[in-house]
Each structure stands twice: as C-alpha cells, then as structure tokens.
Amino acid sequence: MTARQHASRMAAECIGVRIRLLNRIVTNVYDTALRPLGLKTSQLNVLAAAAYLGVARPAEVAERLQMDVSTLSRNIDRMKNRGWLEVVPDEDGRMQPFQLTREGQALFEKAFPLWEKAQQQVETLLGDDGVTHLRAAAEDFFRIPPR
Amino acid sequence: MTARQHASRMAAECIGVRIRLLNRIVTNVYDTALRPLGLKTSQLNVLAAAAYLGVARPAEVAERLQMDVSTLSRNIDRMKNRGWLEVVPDEDGRMQPFQLTREGQALFEKAFPLWEKAQQQVETLLGDDGVTHLRAAAEDFFRIPPR
DNA sequence: ACGATATAGTTGCATATGCAAGGAATGGCC
C-alpha cells in the first residue's frame, strides 16, 4: 500500500474527519447567531447547564458534557469575570458550585431566541434526515439524568 | 416559559450540544491512539491531505475541511517547525503550497496503523448504527473531489 | 502603465481544548 492509498482510505472512511467537519460547521452557525451577545456556543452550554441545575458543580457539568474539568474550570472563570456566574458557598471546601447571576439569567433569556434561530438554520442545513441521524448517533452518549 | 424550561428544551433538542459531545469523545480516541507519535488528530488530517494531494495549497485544504485558513496556517507552521512539511516554490508568489518531507512521509506511515486501531475503537464505541448515522449526516458536507 | 479589485496567506487577539502535575479539603483506617 502506498501512502496515497492510505490517505485515500482515511479520507473515505475516517469518522474523526467527519465528526470534526460537522462540529466546525454546526458550531459556526450557533457562534454566528450568538455573536451579537458576545457569547460563544460553549458558553451558552454552560449557561444552560446552570439554568437547568440551579446550582451546578463543575465536576457534574464536565461529566454530563464529557469535557475535561480543566477546560470547564477556565470557561467558568471567564464567565465569572463577565459577571454571568457566581460561586455558591458550600460546606465541603473542595467544591466550587456556581449559579447564574441576575445578569447571567438575563443573558440566557436573551440568548434563547437566538439559539432557536440557529437551531432552525442547522436543521435546514443538515436536513431532516441529517438531524435524525445525528440525534441517533448521539443519544447513547447524551443522557440527561434529571436531578 | 421559565429559564429552566428553556434550558430543558436546549438540553433535549440542541444539535450543537450533541455534535460537540460526539466530537470530544471521538477526537479523544484518535488523540490517545496517536499520542505515542506526538501527533494530534488535526495534524494527522493535514498529513493525510498532503499525502493524498502530493502538493497541497492551504486554501484548498481549508476548503475541503471547512476550516478557517488562519487556523490551518498556524497548524502548518507548527508542522513545518517539526520538519514534517515543507513549502514548494510556486510561480504565483501569493501561494505557499506545501508537501510532506521525507520525515513527514515516514510519520504518516507510522501513524496509519494507529489510526486503524483508533478507527476500530470508535466503531465499537458508536456501534454499527451510530457509525452509519454519522456517515449519513456528514456525507453532504464531506466530498472528496479527486484531483 | 495604472489604479481598482480580487485572491492567498499571515498576524493580533481572544476563546477553547486536554494532559500532567499540583494544591486543598475530606473521609477512612489503624
């Protein structure tokens, strides 16, 4: 097998290439829609987690979103600095649970209709089948165990 | 509608959350497999593009992978510094076409079996249905117009 | 030949991502 044939197989088969491509395309749509608020997709995810959980622990959010705690730690930092999040004191000194500030809540409410618009754009872009396929592929990994 | 209900809808419906989740999970598998070579998934993508194209123009690669040219520009930079890529002179002074160096070729060949292993792991992780769904969702966006 | 326009890449800035290593606090176990 030549290198070019190997490359050809990777181009034809690689799942990573495909998911990364879709990720860039889709994330871009949400980012563009949210830009007027100075908000990024990943930040909206954190806002939503906090809005849903009320008081959220970084470790729990990281586990739900399957992201590294250190990544989340710094994302939260930036959002604290903007006044969107605040730490909630906890008996256990190791924890740094956080919640939305009043500004954070207001921002989330402003972001919601923009999210809806972006969501529609993505649905149009991927098509009904594409959306169905994507949901099906993700469903095993995105569980929303209610609290 | 309360904020929590909005958050609930986003959690239940958001395509961005799902694709980003899948992206993190899948990219992590490839990254882990490639780590012994000091290679990241995105870099392997560039290596493969160069192996496939022979001489690759940044703009073309960026277009195929739907990524920002500035992102690619810096990725290529790092890979040049490692001796994996080299610039090919071009008549048009604007262009900075590149190709694999001998080392880059050797690296790509060493990476291939690791990629195969990671690909299998991902297939196991997502299941046959998941893989099929993902391919179906991506197929409209990942065309491989041969050269 | 010249100026306007278009194209290809690069650079400044900011955010995001994850591994490895380092604290800090808690909870056993003896």
Added chain:
DNA sequence: GGCCATTCCTTGCATATGCAACTATATCGT
C-alpha cells in the same frame, strides 16, 4: 490523632479554533 487515599478543582504548558485586520501578489479594465 495521624497517615493515606480519594475527590475536587486549579495551573503550567501546548495545541486548536476563528474573526478582523493586514500584507503581498496577481489580474482586470481602461
């Protein structure tokens, strides 16, 4: 009580990502 392991988070480091603005080069119209 004191040590050890565990849990939770943060920090150092490196890469990746994209927008906006910029430079350099080429092309087109006149």
